[in-house]
Amino acid sequence: MNLELRHLRVVCAIAETGSVTKAASTLGLAQPALTAQLQRIERALGGPLFERDRRGARPTALGELVLDRARVLLPAMKGLQDEAARLAGAGDPLRRYRFGGVNSPILGRLVHRLAAERRDVQITTYASWSVDELAQMVAGGRLDFALTGVCGDAAPSAMFGLSWREVAVDPVFVLLPQTHPLADRCEIDLVDLRREQWVAAPGDGCFGDCFAAACSRAGFTPRKVYEADVRAALDLVDAGEAVALCQATFRPVAGLVTRRLAGTPLRWRLLLGWHPDAPAAAVAEPVLESAVAAYTDALAHHPDYLTWLLAHPDFGVQPTGAGGVRTA
CATH class of the missing domain: 3.40.190.10 (Periplasmic binding protein-like II)
Known part of the structure; x- marks a missing residue:
């Protein structure tokens, strides 16, 4: 069997998760299929790549050597593919x-x-x-x-x-139901929302940490924060179950209002x-x-x-x- 890049990805996945079972889940494979693939890779390379027991899988000396090479080759190949994709699109960039x-x-x-x-x-x-x-x-x-x-x-x-x-x-605004006791204000102090439950969209940025820090500066810890897509978030606010942070140019639906937060604690x-x-x-x-x-x-x-x-x-x-x- 000739060694391929997909085989190196398998070795890296096992090393990163510390388990063949977890690596199989990460790669979307059945555990027996990944085990059989690992055995073929080890036969091609001439020895075991991992020591496996109830505590998981740990690289052998041969495994460490393969991992060292894989961690250079895989990013290099990814970079080549990215550059090739950009070059392939260079024929007519204005179309x-x-x-x-x-x-x-x-x-x-x-x-x-x-x-x-x-x-x-x-x-x-x-x-x-x-x-x-x-x-x-x-x-x-x-x-x-x-x-x-x-x-x-x-x-x-x-x-x-x-x-x-x-x-x-933009400053970050708060989205409220029109019937909320604070909805008649043009500007709301963040601390006045300390008893509210919140809803937020998912994401991998730092906004959740920034929000928690702003609440801490205002002297409280936010209560339960639901995670939902925009439609579900609007439903939760409309039902009076939560309030939400939103962008200043957000156009609320009927029954909801946006209000500035005093002192613009979030941008x-x-x-x-x-x-x-x-x-x-x-x-x-x-x-x-x-x-x-x-x-x-x-x-x-x-x-x-x-x-x-x-x-x-x-x-x-x-x-x-x-x-x-x-x-x-």
Whole structure:
């Protein structure tokens, strides 16, 4: 049997999980099938790669040697595949825009603008709750742009080599049922929500930690936090079971209202990302300008917030010089 990259992935999975059973689950294989595959790999390499007992699987000296090589070869091959995918898409970079978004408030308006401006361009979208997944897809040439956000002054992971530019900065609002006792206020102190239950969308960013830290600064620990998609979150708020944090440009459905949090304890930075070596880099600046324009379009539906922005220049679109937008 000739050794292949998939065999090295098997060895790495067993070493990382410490168990053939757990590795089989991770790889989506039946445990007997993975055991048989491991035995074939060991025969091809001339000896056992793991010592296996009730405590799990530990690499032998031969196993450590294979793992050392695999941990160099697998990332190198992944890098080759990513570069090849980007090069394969370089023939006509202006014919398609592939966007990935994480609960973005302006993706629809951005697509609408680009479709009107470039009728010859094909536009596709992909949704994910994971910023890292989108960044990896952009790095791998499967998406051209990622439209996502981070809280405070945080930045997306640098491990994927993407260029990130800031579209706008917004305070985080709270979403309440219209019948909530605090719904008649224009601004709510976070501490006044200390007895509430919360609902949040899933994700792999730091927003949950930022929220917990903001609550701690206000002198309390948040009660139960439900995790749900946007539709289910709206249902929970509408039922009076929870309140939710939301972006300032969020348009609530009938029966729900958004309110500012006093002192803006949480900020949300909307970002556009692309790979600097991909064809998308050639059109990144006009796409960024369209994203900023889409954000500005969204403000027309929030006149009270627009008035607030005029008095708080540290929020909204943050220019740097003539027409520029800050780098994340």
